Ligand SMILES: Nc1ncnc2c1ncn2[C@@H]1O[C@H](COP(=O)(O)OP(=O)(O)OP(=O)(O)O)[C@@H](O)[C@H]1O
């Protein structure tokens with residue numbers, strides 16, 4: 112119990128000591144958001160397993176270590192180590208962040224179409240804070256839990272993306288967050304505003320090039336204005352002993368469409384929240400997800416789709432592959448608020464357990480407070496099909512290779528929903544169970 | 545030379561006796577037909593030969609090319625040239641037929657110490673074999689057996705046999721559910737593989753298949769035992785008389 116208080120005090124003090132160096136310190140609106148979030152954190156502290164949303168995920172390992180907030184740009188990352196992660200073959204516009212800092216030398220965003228702003232957050236807070244004031248932390252509920260609050264209080268860097276009305280951004284935008292430093296903690300905040308009648312593709316990728324523990328606590332906010340079309344892919348490949356807590360918060364307006372794909376491969380303790388609010392009529396979203404864990408990894412995905420107005424559609428397809436002693440949690444909530452008539456929602460979570468020790472807690476939830484809605488949900492947990500395995504082996508394919516084929520087959524349903532073939536190929540490669 | 549020698553084989557599943565003392569010798573160049581009533585153990589025998597692990601061999605021996613077959617894993621058997629065309633081929637969504645065939649061909653080649661075929665050589669080779677079984681190239685790009693009709697699944701089995709070029713092919717009711725043209729195609733595919741150094745075991749209920757694939761021997765399996773063996777005339781006799789007279793005789 113003591114370490115809980117020590118950890119809490121540690122972050123409270125860290126805020127007091129570093130706040131004057133945080134970007135936008137002189138902006139009263141931002142300072143009050145940060146203060147308020149910190150106030151919530153100091154009252155509430157870290158979640159415990161008595162909190163319904165943290166029942167199966169114990170965050171004490173995160174408190175046993177005093178992670179260091181970045182104080183100066185110190186990385187020594189070679190272009191060579193970074194190269195395999197750049198989506199150059201997709202002609203992506205790329206922002207690279209290394210150990211908490213924006214890295215202009217590795218970023219590639221000089222071919223942006225007009226009407227697109229793609230910048231690092233701290234630069235925008237310095238140069239044009241007015242552009243971002245009404246959006247930053249407007250979608251996120253900082254009081255959702257301690258990690259969101261800490262992110263708001265301590266956010267230092269991230270991407271600021273603004274797409275003007277009627278602009279179509281063909282090539283994807285890649286946000287690449289590389290960690291090379293042990294014991295470090297980073298609070299990345301991405302704020303993405305997609306105006307009316309636009310279309311944009313985003314790839315948010317976290318890569319750990321460090322075997323020792325570190326901690327990424329990130330938040331991405333997306334505001335999808337009427338008729339915006341957004342394709343978003345998150346790829347989580349943190350280091351094997353690292354911690355990753357990430358929240359994606361999306362606000363959608365009329366006739367907007369958001370497809371978000373979450374691929375979770377790395378990290379030792381991972382918690383990923385995806386919250387989507389369909390705030391206006393005829394908005395639709397698809398949540399696609401694949402988590403793959405082995406050894407002692409613990410991966411927790413919480414999703415929440417809130418249907419607020421009529422004629423909204425949400426679809427959710429999450430799959431998990433768990434080997435060794437890995438544990439995963441899937442909690443998918445669909446809320447249909449009073450007044451959200453003609454909602455259509457479907458949700459499924461399928462899990463493949465490759466060992467007897469692997470564990471999954473899956474809980475799809477529907478909470479419906481409106482009439483005339485169509486909702487369906489379901490979850491399954493299974494093993495590799497013995498008959499299929501025998502069939503493959505009877506053709507000479509080695510047992511391990513046969514298992515790999517079946518695992519990839521299971522994952523392919525999710526991977527193939529990503530629209531770029533080169534990215535699918537990369538995901539296939541990352542999928543080594 | 546004997547390709548396969550089965551000596552007094554007894555097999556159980558979950559404590560239930562299914563094969564009760566089967567002995568059979570298959571020599572190179574021969575085709576053996578196995579007939580017999582439903583549930584007599586034909587598929588069980590076929591699956592045991594292919595190495596299915598949930599069947600317990602309680603006694604007896606099996607030799608393949610002079611070596612103890614029971615020492616080999618399923619994949620080793622396939623690599624050594626044993627092929628089973630399944631009575632009920634499984635559907636494997638998410639694995640394309642072409643990737644599956646390529647993985648199989650290269651795994652067998654690797655097991656035999658041969659170099660892998662590259663993508664182009666493999667495609668050239670598999671296209672030739674597709675013609676043999678009159679299959680459209682589209683089938684390569686569909687998931688293994690997924691949504692295939694009954695007859696298409698059987699053709700796909702013969703396609704696999706053709707690309708893997710086995711020494712001992714076991715066809716478990718490959719003729720069931722085939723229309724007359726498909727039966728001819730499948731038989732042609734099988735006959736094209738007949739070779740003095742290969743052998744085949746053909747499980748069937750129907751004489752009509754044996755018009756096309758003429759067997760050297762016909763065996764009748766009943767209650768997990770071979771109750772009668774003869775030449776191709778036995779199949780004709782069974783067609784008119786049924787199995788009753790054999791069971792009475794035992
Ligand atoms: N896994 C199993 N569990 C229990 N019984 C089994 C199992 N596999 C086979 N059997 C039984 O063993 C017997 C032989 O089955 P098998 O499939 O070998 O018959 P068959 O001769 O191929 O029949 P058919 O002509 O209908 O294909 C049957 O009674 C069947 O129910």
Ligand SMILES: [Mg+2]
Pocket residue numbers: 586587588631716717
């Ligand atoms: Mg059978």
